[in-house]
């Protein structure tokens with residue numbers, strides 16, 4: 001997943017070197033390796049997690065390339081399964 005995120009950034013023409021990057025979440029399978037890959041690509045990386053005191057302040061600093069790899073089930077009676085999967089980001093607000 002983290003390598004896929006880097007690939008998305010590359011293919012979208014987003015230059016990483018010298019940029020601020022914020023990773024929300026520090027899981028072993030996504031957040032932490034994503035932060036390491038971004039750092040290896042010469043971004044300046046902040047990791048925001050559940051104990052971060054000022055997440056809004058940190059996430060509002062960088063510009064606007066956002067990748068959402070969150071997975072949440074939400075009720076959806078129109079779906080055959082009764083639910084559908086959505087991400088973490090409210091893109092209108094972000």
Ligand SMILES: *[C@@H]1O[C@H](CO)[C@@H](O)[C@H](O)[C@H]1NC(C)=O
Nearest residue numbers: 016017018039040041042043
């Ligand atoms: C990151 O910086 C190092 C040290 O200057 C350099 O060797 C490396 O090629 C850079 N990597 C990228 C992806 O820009």
